[in-house]
Amino acid sequence: MEAGNSHEIRDTPFPTAAFHSSARMNGNRQKRTDANARMTVSERENLPYLRGLKLAHPITSEADLEINILIGADHYWDIVGDEIIRGDGPTAVGSRLGFLFCRQTTGSASLNDCLMSTPPELNDLTLLLMKFRVGKYGVVSDIEKAFLNVMLHEDDRDVTRFLWLSDPTDPCRPLTTYRFRAVLFGATCSPFILTATILKHLTLNKDNTAASTISNDLYVDSVVSSFTSETDVLKYFRHARDLMASGGFNLRSWTSNLSALRTMAEAEGVVERDAVIKVLGLLWEPEIDQMSFVMRSINSKEKGTKRGIFQQTSKIYVPLGMLAPVTIRAKLLIQDLWKRKYVWDTPIPEREQNVWLHIAEDLNEAMTTSFPRQYFPDNPSNMVDEDYV
Known part of the structure; x- marks a missing residue:
């Protein structure tokens, strides 16, 4: 696996939605969703996280193809509906893009069946949250498109082949074969590969003072830290940004209860815009340094089963x-x-x-309960033994 600058490595635009607004099922039978439910062209064009994605390339001699949308985990449930059609052919799931299809051939192994399922080397989530509540200043950031910045080795790419419509407006046109260049979403080994790549980069740059902080405070693609002094926070921001950028990663969505950090992040275009953010399963409002729970309303009126x-x-x-x-x-x-x-x-x-x-x-x-992020806001920081925590 390789981590690097996307402009140097990914030179072919990745097709970002083969399903478009129509698809084939059971031969020439075509199913379409209601026109009002489908995502419009303008909606697709206003998804900034899709711009510049280059994750795969065709393995035929045909011209490069541009398709319209990548369905990532963060937007999956906004797009996919409840309608599911099962039969002897592929399973079809209704969506705002038309019907999405998936099928595993009976008696054959899928790619995930052939991959080693190695657990990622993750920091303990409970420990991270406890440490996050120790220091006077909380700091949260995440790695932009983390998986997409880890390249697959040339020798491994053929096992990631997939078929794509050569013309999204005409599902009867011949299909084109593509293969992935970056780590796949949903592959069994992807979380391990991502963590191993990041930790390797941090190890190779251990002289950077931010390396140990990121290594100890990383959870998948989020970095959740706390510091006792304003000077430490601002130094960490600069060193962490430079360190991750040297490996082709953009450490962005910075937020903190320290306004000076938010100002620095704003100047570099990497500040988190949301007033309340999710931090490892909890909510945090940096402006007032209060935490709360993700509200999962329970219907207490209907008969329970x-x-x-x-x-x-x-x-x-x-x-x-x-x-x-x-x-x-x-x-x-x-x-x-x-x-x-x-x-x-x-x-x-x-x-x-x-x-x-x-x-x-x-x-x-x-x-509905909220509580202060910092455990002991009125006490000196040395009253809490972080190693013990």
Whole structure:
């Protein structure tokens, strides 16, 4: 794997949506979504994160093809709908782009079946959040298009071949074969490759003072840190930006409760615009340095079933366990429902319904709680032993 400047390595535009607004299914049968539901050309052109992406290249002698949109994990659910058609052919999923198709040949292995599933070398998420709450100044940033900046070796690219429409406006035209040049979204080994590449780059540049901070505070493509002095924050910003840029990575979306850092990031065009951001499963509002929970509203009015209660409680994610006094009650209720062998989709008896009603109301109220990011804002920083944390 190689990390490097995209302009030097990726010289062929990547097709960014083969599905367009139509597709074929079962031979010449074509399915189209309602015109009002499809993404318009102007909507596609106003997606800035698509500009300049060059992730793949054709392996035929035909001219390079431009297609219209890349469906990334961050926008997937905004595009994909609920309609699913299954049959002897490929599975079709309705979307604002038309029908998206996927199929694994019976009896054959997929690419992920052939890849080594090595867990990425990630820092402990709970430890990162605890460290983030120690220093006076919190600092968060992330690596722009992190996976796309790690190149596949030439010898590995043929196993990533895929078919693409040569003309998105005419699904009956011959298909063109492409292969990926960058690490694939969704490949089993991609998270490991990304982390290993970044850590290798940091190791090779360990003389940079930001290298150890990023190594210790990195989680996939996010860097979550805290510092005790304003000087340390501003030095870290400059050194971290230069360090990651030397490896072809853009460390962007900077935000902090230190206004001086936000001003520096603004000047370089890498400041986070949102007033409230997600930090490893929690929400943080830097201006007031307050944290809160991602609101997962639970419907406490409808009749509860074993399946419904399980689904509702599974949506609640609190990495520091701060809602445990309430969530443990929900887990005990689910345990009781299992012991009593209630049917999945049958409303549970009134006694359990009342218990669930009170738990749901308490969960909804608890998730509106906010709290200071810093553990001990009025005490000297040396009162907290970071190694112990």
